[in-house]
Amino acid sequence: MSESINRQILLVEKPVGKLGPEHFKLTNAAIPEPKDGEALLRVRYVSLDAANRAWMHGATYRSAIEANSVMAGGAIAEVISSKASELKAGDIVFGDTGWQDYAAVPAKHLTKMPKIEPMTHLLSVYGVAGLTAYFGLLDVGKPKPGETVVVSAAAGSVGSIVGQIAKIKGCRAIGIAGGKDKCHWLTSELGFDAAVDYKDGAVFKALRAAAPKGIDVYFDNVGGDILEACLPQMNLHGRIACCGAISQYDGVPDAHGPRGIPGLIVVKRLIMQGFIVMDYMAQRDKALADLQAWVGAGTLKVQEDIIAGLENTPNALIGLLAGENRGKRMVKV
Numbered sequence: 001m002s003e004s005i006n007r008q009i010l011l012v013e014k015p016v017g018k019l020g021p022e023h024f025k026l027t028n029a030a031i032p033e034p035k036d037g038e039a040l041l042r043v044r045y046v047s048l049d050a051a052n053r054a055w056m057h058g059a060t061y062r063s064a065i066e067a068n069s070v071m072a073g074g075a076i077a078e079v080i081s082s083k084a085s086e087l088k089a090g091d092i093v094f095g096d097t098g099w100q101d102y103a104a105v106p107a108k109h110l111t112k113m114p115k116i117e118p119m120t121h122l123l124s125v126y127g128v129a130g131l132t133a134y135f136g137l138l139d140v141g142k143p144k145p146g147e148t149v150v151v152s153a154a155a156g157s158v159g160s161i162v163g164q165i166a167k168i169k170g171c172r173a174i175g176i177a178g179g180k181d182k183c184h185w186l187t188s189e190l191g192f193d194a195a196v197d198y199k200d201g202a203v204f205k206a207l208r209a210a211a212p213k214g215i216d217v218y219f220d221n222v223g224g225d226i227l228e229a230c231l232p233q234m235n236l237h238g239r240i241a242c243c244g245a246i247s248q249y250d251g252v253p254d255a256h257g258p259r260g261i262p263g264l265i266v267v268k269r270l271i272m273q274g275f276i277v278m279d280y281m282a283q284r285d286k287a288l289a290d291l292q293a294w295v296g297a298g299t300l301k302v303q304e305d306i307i308a309g310l311e312n313t314p315n316a317l318i319g320l321l322a323g324e325n326r327g328k329r330m331v332k333v
């Protein structure tokens, strides 16, 4: 990369069906000048998130991404220069820089990060993925020792951490993931008690076999048919932590949603609760202390899937939506 050029990836068109490389364009721009209150950042690692695709549909917990703008996305970046008193050159921050080499961002929209090695852990276990797993499972799912916890997209960045925290908390952990290899990895490497390959069909039956005592906590990353398969197997007073609905993000969503709501929720006295990780930021330090202790003790394994080159970011996201990744996917810029 030339150090005087800012490479940017634009979303040139909002996809109607499935996301493809044709929706993006690599372009060159000048390196921006930070205004008062802003910092000039050199982006180091761009986070690839299922939510990147959901943002193209319209406003969610953030505004929609518009066509012909730099593709939005979180990243770990280094401060090059600063016109904000709270940041100085050399600081490491997390923020929505977009998919580009450099960005000028208001300091109030950036989170200063500790300098840890490897830096990539700031996007995986100590970043949004780890915190989402932590708060979604512990605060929303409220698992008790001996209970059965099921998580979907279990081999992904959030799911792989959810299942391991469930084990740390003394639960039976069951993952739902696509393909034999991923399922084998969950049980042999990450310590899940069982894994269900949803691409092998008959998810309901396979879940019944993996969770013979029913499900106490379902951590839902996918929605759709998998949520529908879990619902009737929930135990009395079960909790469903609604984290995301990746089965609905890319392309045209299923014609029907999960059937059985609200009857099952009433009869089984279920709690079904959505959450957004940003709402927990005031409690972040406690979560980070626990996550660091578990990583240090070796009870929480961190899986990262790092792809090199800004130009590969579109394909990295398309691949994530298709299930190419194990653990946290990111692009080294």
Ligand SMILES: NC(=O)c1ccc[n+]([C@@H]2O[C@H](COP(=O)([O-])OP(=O)(O)OC[C@H]3O[C@@H](n4cnc5c(N)ncnc54)[C@H](OP(=O)(O)O)[C@@H]3O)[C@@H](O)[C@H]2O)c1
Pocket: 048, 049, 050, 051, 128, 129, 132, 152, 153, 154, 155, 156, 157, 158, 159, 176, 177, 178, 179, 182, 198, 221, 222, 226, 242, 243, 244, 245, 246, 247, 248, 275, 276, 277, 278, 320, 321, 322, 323, 324, 325, 326, 327, 328, 329
């Ligand atoms: N609520 C919050 O604050 C919050 C914060 C962060 C993320 N999230 C949510 O967490 C979930 C995971 O996101 P992530 O960014 O960490 O991605 P990820 O889990 O690292 O990757 C997504 C995985 O989803 C699986 N998948 C794709 N299409 C699927 C389908 N139709 N049915 C079942 N599984 C499918 C793929 O694995 P397979 O090979 O197993 O299909 C893929 O690897 C998303 O729903 C996201 O929106 C929520």
